[in-house]
Amino acid sequence: MTTDSPAGVVDPPKLEVSGPLPSRSYVLLISGTMNPPHIGHVHLGLHAAGALRDKGHTVTAICFAPVHDNYLFNKVSMTHKDTPDSISPDKMCFSMSERCDMLRGLLGTEASTDKSICHVLDYEHVHGSSLLEESPNYWATRLPEGYLKTVPTAALMTHFASHSPLITANSRLGIVFGVDNLAGIVTWNRPGSLLARADLVFVSRNMATVKLPKSPSELLEVLRYFELHASVPVNYHGATLFGDKSGSFIHKEASGEGALFLLPPLQGGDEHLSSTSIRTNVAACMSTLIAHGFSCNELMGNLMQHPKMAGAVLTKIRNCAQDRGEGIGELGEDRGRDCKRARSDVW
Numbered sequence: 623m624t625t626d627s628p629a630g631v632v633d634p635p636k637l638e639v640s641g642p643l644p645s646r647s648y649v650l651l652i653s654g655t656m657n658p659p660h661i662g663h664v665h666l667g668l669h670a671a672g673a674l675r676d677k678g679h680t681v682t683a684i685c686f687a688p689v690h691d692n693y694l695f696n697k698v699s700m701t702h703k704d705t706p707d708s709i710s711p712d713k714m715c716f717s718m719s720e721r722c723d724m725l726r727g728l729l730g731t732e733a734s735t736d737k738s739i740c741h742v743l744d745y746e747h748v749h750g751s752s753l754l755e756e757s758p759n760y761w762a763t764r765l766p767e768g769y770l771k772t773v774p775t776a777a778l779m780t781h782f783a784s785h786s787p788l789i790t791a792n793s794r795l796g797i798v799f800g801v802d803n804l805a806g807i808v809t810w811n812r813p814g815s816l817l818a819r820a821d822l823v824f825v826s827r828n829m830a831t832v833k834l835p836k837s838p839s840e841l842l843e844v845l846r847y848f849e850l851h852a853s854v855p856v857n858y859h860g861a862t863l864f865g866d867k868s869g870s871f872i873h874k875e876a877s878g879e880g881a882l883f884l885l886p887p888l889q890g891g892d893e894h895l896s897s898t899s900i901r902t903n904v905a906a907c908m909s910t911l912i913a914h915g916f917s918c919n920e921l922m923g924n925l926m927q928h929p930k931m932a933g934a935v936l937t938k939i940r941n942c943a944q945d946r947g948e949g950i951g952e953l954g955e956d957r958g959r960d961c962k963r964a965r966s967d968v969w
Contacts, residue, residue, distance in 0.1 A: 634863045635842050637871035643847045643881055647680040648796035649788045650823065653778060655697075655897065656688040658716045659725045662895035665888055668734050670798045670823050673885040677849065681796075683739050683788045687778070688721040690746040692754065692770035696761050699769070709909050711901035718744050745782065746773045753777050776810040783819040795820035800827055801854050801884060808838040817844045817880030826852035826887045832865070834858040844878030847871075852886045 652667045663686065671681040694715040701712040716724070725742045746753060754771035756762075761769040783795040799807070801824040810816070822845075832854060848864060848871040856865040864871075865884060887893055911917075943949055 634861065635845070635848075635873045636875060637848055637864060637873055640847075640870050640872040642677060642870045643679075643849050645678045645680065646821070646881070647682060647790075647793040648674060648821070648823075649683040649685065649786065649793055650674075650681060650796045650798050651685045651687060651779070651782055652798045653687045653775065654689065655694065656686075656721050656725065657694055657714070657897050658900055659686075659688070659721055659728060660895050660897060660900060661728055661731070662888070662892045663725070664728050664732060665892050666798060666800070666825060667740070668732070668736055669888055670796070670825060670885060671736055671739075673825075673851070674796070674823070674883070677851070681736075681739070682793060683741060684736060685741045685743055685745075685782075685786075685788065686725050687743045687745040687782075688718060688725070690750065690754070690773050691715075691718050693772045696765060696769045696772065700764055709905050709912070711898065711905040714901045714905065718747050741788070745786075746778060749781060749785070753781055775806075776813070776816055779820060780816045783816065789819070796823045796883075797821070798823045798825065800825055801832055802827055802829065804832050804856060805834055808834050808836050808841055810841070813841045814844040814878055817878055821881040821883065823883045823885065825885050826854045827893055828887065829854060831855045831857050831862075834863075838863065842873070842876075844876060845880045845882050846873050846876035846878060847881035848873065848884075849881060850884045852884050854884060 650667055650670055652663060652670075654663070656663055667684040667686060671684055674681055698713050698715050701710060722742050722744055729737055729740050729742070750773070753773040755774060755777065756771055757769065757774075761772065779795065779797055783789060786795075789795060797820055799822070804822075804824060807813075807822070834856065838858060842863070850865060850868050850871065853868055854865045855862045857863065940949070
């Protein structure tokens with residue numbers, strides 16, 4: 623059993639080297655604000671599924687579930703009340719339907735065969751009546767004048783594990799996060815009830831350590847299996863609890879059967895993708911366009927679309943000029959003969 627010492631330091635769980643965790647069947651769930659979603663969110667789910675299969679486990683579904691619109695309303699309201707007329711990345715929010723549509727579009731660009739088991743779910747909206755709660759300790763202190771009910775992450779996970787038709791009697795929920803989110807997970811209430819049907823699947827990041835803000839004793843107590851396939855030390859009050867060594871470990875004193883996976887990081891540049899970066903750059907672009915006179919939404923939209931059409935525009939300009947006899951030398955063979963139509967398409 624993991625205990626707190628009088629000084630508040632948590633004794634590390636007594637992990638013993640073991641054989642690999644026997645095969646389990648998983649439905650993976652990736653949740654978050656996804657405001658907006660990007661290809662990194664998609665790759666997080668696909669990467670976790672592939673890594674788990676490499677370790678002998680089965681993945682039957684990969685589910686993407688953006689958070690409730692109410693959460694975004696509350697988050698944006700904190701900024702909006704201070705700067706109501708400014709263009710700020712912190713004020714941008716995309717509705718559940720928009721975020722789900724974008725996720726489906728992003729999935730459509732992937733060549734992975736796992737696309738067939740991917741699901742984009744507005745789960746928090748569909749089950750809002752069962753999941754939405756007051757937040758006296760968080761939103762009430764930040765928005766004392768009023769706020770909207772939101773869905774606690776742990777409540778979503780528990781409900782999904784118990785009610786999703788994708789999860790059968792022989793499968794478990796795999797909750798997928800970047801390992802930096804472990805710091806927030808230790809604040810969940812009653813993790814034992816959640817981890818009775820779910821395991822934690824963390825994808826490592828390029829970070830020196832994860833520092834926990836609260837004692838993880840209650841969480842560690844119900845985790846029996848530690849499948850650590852990357853090295854990211856997890857610390858509390860200066861003591862390393864686990865993550866500094868790779869391998870398969872068992873915590874025989876655990877009261878539950880939950881497992882914690884630490885998987886290798888995403889490859890390429892995916893680790894550096896972020897929704898905040900998208901919003902920041904879009905806000906900067908909009909501010910620049912407005913400063914240059916593009917305050918009309920239609921004009922702004924046309925200008926934003928134009929870079930994608932650059933090749934077609936140049937081709938039509940060339941074709942029209944050649945049809946008028948204005949070309950010198952060989953300018954390419956892709957010539958359109960209907961110059962009138964070409965001009966109407968471009969201008």
